[in-house]
Amino acid sequence: MQTSQGLAVPPPDAYCRAAGMNHPAPMPEDALDRLRLARTEGVGAQTYLRLLQRFGSARAALAALPRYGRGTLVPPPMGAVEREMAALAKLGGRFLFLGAPGYPALLGMLHDPPPVLALLGDPVALAPRAVALVGARNASAAGRRIAEELAEALAGAGLTVISGLARGIDAAAHLGALRARAHGAKPGAGRTVAAVAGGLDQPYPPENAALQARIAAEGGAVLAEAPLGTAPLARHFPRRNRIVAGLSLGVVVVEAAPRSGSLITARLALEAGRELFAVPGSPLDPRCRGSNDLIRQGAHITESAEDVLAHLPEAPREAPLVEPRLDWGEPAPPPPLPPAPPGTSPDMTQVIELLGTAPMPVDEVVRRCHLSPSVVQAILLDLELAGQVEMLPGNRVALTGRS
Amino acid sequence: MQTSQGLAVPPPDAYCRAAGMNHPAPMPEDALDRLRLARTEGVGAQTYLRLLQRFGSARAALAALPRYGRGTLVPPPMGAVEREMAALAKLGGRFLFLGAPGYPALLGMLHDPPPVLALLGDPVALAPRAVALVGARNASAAGRRIAEELAEALAGAGLTVISGLARGIDAAAHLGALRARAHGAKPGAGRTVAAVAGGLDQPYPPENAALQARIAAEGGAVLAEAPLGTAPLARHFPRRNRIVAGLSLGVVVVEAAPRSGSLITARLALEAGRELFAVPGSPLDPRCRGSNDLIRQGAHITESAEDVLAHLPEAPREAPLVEPRLDWGEPAPPPPLPPAPPGTSPDMTQVIELLGTAPMPVDEVVRRCHLSPSVVQAILLDLELAGQVEMLPGNRVALTGRS
Numbered sequence: 001m002q003t004s005q006g007l008a009v010p011p012p013d014a015y016c017r018a019a020g021m022n023h024p025a026p027m028p029e030d031a032l033d034r035l036r037l038a039r040t041e042g043v044g045a046q047t048y049l050r051l052l053q054r055f056g057s058a059r060a061a062l063a064a065l066p067r068y069g070r071g072t073l074v075p076p077p078m079g080a081v082e083r084e085m086a087a088l089a090k091l092g093g094r095f096l097f098l099g100a101p102g103y104p105a106l107l108g109m110l111h112d113p114p115p116v117l118a119l120l121g122d123p124v125a126l127a128p129r130a131v132a133l134v135g136a137r138n139a140s141a142a143g144r145r146i147a148e149e150l151a152e153a154l155a156g157a158g159l160t161v162i163s164g165l166a167r168g169i170d171a172a173a174h175l176g177a178l179r180a181r182a183h184g185a186k187p188g189a190g191r192t193v194a195a196v197a198g199g200l201d202q203p204y205p206p207e208n209a210a211l212q213a214r215i216a217a218e219g220g221a222v223l224a225e226a227p228l229g230t231a232p233l234a235r236h237f238p239r240r241n242r243i244v245a246g247l248s249l250g251v252v253v254v255e256a257a258p259r260s261g262s263l264i265t266a267r268l269a270l271e272a273g274r275e276l277f278a279v280p281g282s283p284l285d286p287r288c289r290g291s292n293d294l295i296r297q298g299a300h301i302t303e304s305a306e307d308v309l310a311h312l313p314e315a316p317r318e319a320p321l322v323e324p325r326l327d328w329g330e331p332a333p334p335p336p337l338p339p340a341p342p343g344t345s346p347d348m349t350q351v352i353e354l355l356g357t358a359p360m361p362v363d364e365v366v367r368r369c370h371l372s373p374s375v376v377q378a379i380l381l382d383l384e385l386a387g388q389v390e391m392l393p394g395n396r397v398a399l400t401g402r403s
Numbered sequence: 404m405q406t407s408q409g410l411a412v413p414p415p416d417a418y419c420r421a422a423g424m425n426h427p428a429p430m431p432e433d434a435l436d437r438l439r440l441a442r443t444e445g446v447g448a449q450t451y452l453r454l455l456q457r458f459g460s461a462r463a464a465l466a467a468l469p470r471y472g473r474g475t476l477v478p479p480p481m482g483a484v485e486r487e488m489a490a491l492a493k494l495g496g497r498f499l500f501l502g503a504p505g506y507p508a509l510l511g512m513l514h515d516p517p518p519v520l521a522l523l524g525d526p527v528a529l530a531p532r533a534v535a536l537v538g539a540r541n542a543s544a545a546g547r548r549i550a551e552e553l554a555e556a557l558a559g560a561g562l563t564v565i566s567g568l569a570r571g572i573d574a575a576a577h578l579g580a581l582r583a584r585a586h587g588a589k590p591g592a593g594r595t596v597a598a599v600a601g602g603l604d605q606p607y608p609p610e611n612a613a614l615q616a617r618i619a620a621e622g623g624a625v626l627a628e629a630p631l632g633t634a635p636l637a638r639h640f641p642r643r644n645r646i647v648a649g650l651s652l653g654v655v656v657v658e659a660a661p662r663s664g665s666l667i668t669a670r671l672a673l674e675a676g677r678e679l680f681a682v683p684g685s686p687l688d689p690r691c692r693g694s695n696d697l698i699r700q701g702a703h704i705t706e707s708a709e710d711v712l713a714h715l716p717e718a719p720r721e722a723p724l725v726e727p728r729l730d731w732g733e734p735a736p737p738p739p740l741p742p743a744p745p746g747t748s749p750d751m752t753q754v755i756e757l758l759g760t761a762p763m764p765v766d767e768v769v770r771r772c773h774l775s776p777s778v779v780q781a782i783l784l785d786l787e788l789a790g791q792v793e794m795l796p797g798n799r800v801a802l803t804g805r806s
């Protein structure tokens with residue numbers, strides 16, 4: 001079985017039957033290794049993906065780690081990872097691993113998909129077509145009403161409504177979707193999924209703790225990329241926003257001020273080839289400037305669920321900048337270049353001399369240096385883990401300026 | 404001298420120096436004939452234009468009238484027309500004749516330009532580039548404020564602001580433009596022009612009589628297609644709306660409900676190749692549905708004067724459907740077919756048999772019937788004046804179904 005990312009899925013011989021879970025799904029055999037690699041400080045989502053692409057498994061990548069990052073990439077002890085897994089099971093949650101069954105297919109299409117997600121609630125909520133509703137925390141009463149009505153109608157049409165559990169528009173969107181489900185009269189109604197910035201045991205804002213519990217209990221799901229115990233910090237929110245966008249075929253922005261987080265979500269959605277919708281508002285309301293601006297830039301003007309349904313595609317557009325697909329689930333051929341500390345091989349020197357701080361397509365690097373693509377990929381991974389280059393969407397690469 | 408319609412302009416040997424007029428402009432020598440033809444019941448704007456195109460002058464057209472319309476096209480007595488002219492001069496107004504100096508060039512590009520306009524105020528207000536602001540009569544306070552601020556900024560940028568003197572958005576637009584001019588500090592500020600549905604002496608709504616007087620007194624102008632004494636009726640408003648659109652390079656719609664008059668103005672503007680702008684508003688406000696819908700259909704989303712200035716062209720786009728230009732100011736060659744009552748010539752029968760109730764381009768009629776273009780034009784005019792065919796934009800023609 002292949003996922004949308006072309007990742008091979010392990011046989012379903014390992015299950016995690018967490019308390020109260022309706023739809024258990026197989027966990028990969030090497031779940032602990034994957035979680036350990038994902039929890040290694042300095043190994044972000046992109047690096048995680050590239051390590052698995054290069055070494056074929058989390059275990060092999062862990063074994064190779066000491067050779068990178070000047071010895072700073074130290075995985076947590078196995079015991080810490082086992083404790084995290086047990087703690088999540090105790091909460092009634094489970095993990096979803098990139099490339100394994102149950103991992104949301106659309107999210108896996110990002111260039112930096114979360115290596116692992118902790119989930120509370122029903123994983124089935126992630127299966128239907130999904131649309132995100134996001135907007136201002138300090139939303140007007142009218143904006144909250146619009147979000148709630150839109151979410152209710154979209155959930156009523158069978159879609160999953162994604163949001164970020166924040167105050168204002170986010171909370172209204174979750175509530176609207178829950179309302180569509182609340183009445184037994186709507187058996188086909190959709191669900192709602194909250195992506196949160198901190199750990200699943202750190203609901204934020206605190207006043208939405210009850211809402212988070214309701215979502216998990218009433219057929220929806222709550223997802224966190226951060227480990228349990230992580231308090232949500234400012235830097236976590238853009239990463240949360242990419243999950244909101246990544247889970248969705250389209251993002252609807254209701255009341256967003258200029259330079260607000262909702263506009264980050266909108267930009268991430270566009271970068272991932274997702275459809276963009278915005279609810280218009282009065283030019284006199286600063287909370288509508290950002291959303292009106294999105295309409296000016298081409299977002300679908302949205303007054304009702306029909307406007308969303310009319311333009312929500314079956315699949316994401318091919319993103320303007322997309323990562324190449326590599327089957328890291330199947331064992332990769334042994335790397336032709338033995339991993340070595342940066343700066344020691346003539347081939348590596350040749351590659352470095354080609355690069356600049358302006359992004360260059362990896363294909364062009366390959367063409368110019370007369371090395372094989374796999375050799376170049378190996379060199380670039382070495383350089384990336386050493387912090388000397390940065391991999392960018394569209395399979396482009398640039399020097400970071402550090403050496 | 405040729406106007407934008409290719410109409411030859413008579414020599415400026417006749418002047419109307421009405422009381423208080425700053426910028427007298429020449430009146431055509433045959434002003435009384437033109438007014439008489441224009442005031443003939445049954446001779447609308449399109450028929451007026453085609454009669455002059457065919458007969459070369461208003462006098463020749465008047466002489467030919469008895470042969471058309473089964474004798475129902477009876478011009479008013481010359482005395483009535485002389486009295487109207489004197490009454491307008493007494494009010495301090497003057498006439499602008501299609502094809503004569505001072506007639507607004509953009510308005511003359513319509514397929515049905517008003518044959519004559521009565522003007523109060525300063526004709527110079529018609530010279531600069533103009534933009535229309537229109538919208539709901541029952542506008543919200545916020546909508547009126549937006550209209551007033553937009554108009555003030557657009558007039559401040561030197562544009563003439565056109566509107567319809569109605570309650571709500573129209574009045575706010577006029578007031579905003581007047582405010583831009585009120586301060587001597589803004590010598591380059593634009594003016595405002597009101598197109599009214601009834602006669603100039605019948606301000607409507609009555610509470611805007613003072614505003615009409617202010618516009619005429621403070622550098623602006625008030626225009627009426629209808630004769631003095633005409634009370635504004637429902638059927639006059641769409642004709643007023645085409646003048647609002649026709650005077651303008653672009654139309655800005657602020658708060659318009661579905662099926663409102665503002666949307667008629669918007670449609671007429673598009674048909675005439677003018678740019679369309681709309682101010683967004685909350686989906687919860689029914690007064691914004693029409694304007695939001697215009698944005699959905701491609702109108703420029705407008706939050707500030709900058710949005711208008713960025714998209715206001717130097718000249719109208721070539722309209723999708725435009726009338727052919729004919730130089731009716733120069734004496735036309737004598738009609739090859741003597742005007743005759745409909746239904747008597749074999750050529751006419753041949754043309755009628757080609758036509759249907761679906762519009763057909765006149766060029767195609769010419770091609771199919773093997774008559775010369777001028778013979779076909781003459782036959783079609785006969786049929787139009789007899790009420791048997793209707794001339795449509797794009798030089799197309801259709802049977803009315805009457806005979």
